[in-house]
Amino acid sequence: QSVLTQPPSASGTPGQRVTIFCSGSSSNIGSNIVNWYQHLPGTAPRLLMYSDNQRPSGVPDRFSGSKSGTSVSLAISGLQSEDEADYYCVAWDDSLKGWVFGGGTKLTVL
Amino acid sequence: DVQLLESGGHVVKPGGSLRLSCAGSGFDFSNYALTWVRQAPGKGLQWVSSISDSGDSIHYADSVKGRFTISRDTSTDTLYLQLNSLRADDTALYYCVKGVGRRPLSYFDHWGQGTLVTVSS
Numbered sequence: 001q002s003v004l005t006q007p008p009s010a011s012g013t014p015g016q017r018v019t020i021f022c023s024g025s026s027s028n029i030g031s032n033i034v035n036w037y038q039h040l041p042g043t044a045p046r047l048l049m050y051s052d053n054q055r056p057s058g059v060p061d062r063f064s065g066s067k068s069g070t071s072v073s074l075a076i077s078g079l080q081s082e083d084e085a086d087y088y089c090v091a092w093d094d095s096l097k098g099w100v101f102g103g104g105t106k107l108t109v110l
Numbered sequence: 111d112v113q114l115l116e117s118g119g120h121v122v123k124p125g126g127s128l129r130l131s132c133a134g135s136g137f138d139f140s141n142y143a144l145t146w147v148r149q150a151p152g153k154g155l156q157w158v159s160s161i162s163d164s165g166d167s168i169h170y171a172d173s174v175k176g177r178f179t180i181s182r183d184t185s186t187d188t189l190y191l192q193l194n195s196l197r198a199d200d201t202a203l204y205y206c207v208k209g210v211g212r213r214p215l216s217y218f219d220h221w222g223q224g225t226l227v228t229v230s231s
Binding site for chain 2: 047050051056092096
């Protein structure tokens with residue numbers, strides 16, 4: 001059981017907007033920044049969003065992040081087939097003194 | 111370009127030991143925290159251990175504490191993970207990951223391709 005909770009799957013059609021939620025607690029999301037990673041099978045995970053809502057260079061502005069209390073969300077607008085991947089939220093946990101991951105959300109583009 | 115190249119993954123029997131290595135290049139190795147993250151077959155990503163730039167701050171996941179040891183050698187720009195008392199549930203692809211800062215609290219910006227550890231009799 002992961003410390004951060006994500007839905008195991010999400011889906012959408014090309015062009016649609018999809019939102020992936022991640023919930024935690026006061027010791028992780030509630031007190032530290034959250035980062036998102038995109039993982040395609042057979043490749044290295046890629047930093048998609050850092051500090052809750054900041055996009056690294058090279059990440060399209062179709063991706064956006066937000067935070068409210070002990071929950072965060074990743075929104076993908078104008079869904080494309082290349083967005084089909086696993087998405088993970090990650091945060092430092094002050095109580096566990098370590099990084100905690102969400103269980104991952106498998107995004108399918110129908 | 112930042113590169114992280116893991117090696118040392120192997121098939122090992124339960125109770126056995128293994129040492130993983132990660133060679134870093136394309137960045138000032140001694141100025142960044144480094145982390146090991148693993149992914150068991152069909153499962154999600156799981157944090158294993160992190161070490162600060164100087165090695166003075168180290169953290170482990172509870173599942174590996176007392177069995178795994180993280181270390182780094184700045185003379186060769188190499189990160190290590192010593193795995194002892196291996197169990198079947200340690201079977202995973204182990205990724206070497208670079209932080210954006212000096213402390214283990216620094217989030218990750220670059221990942222290696224991983225090295226596979228299989229624990230099986």
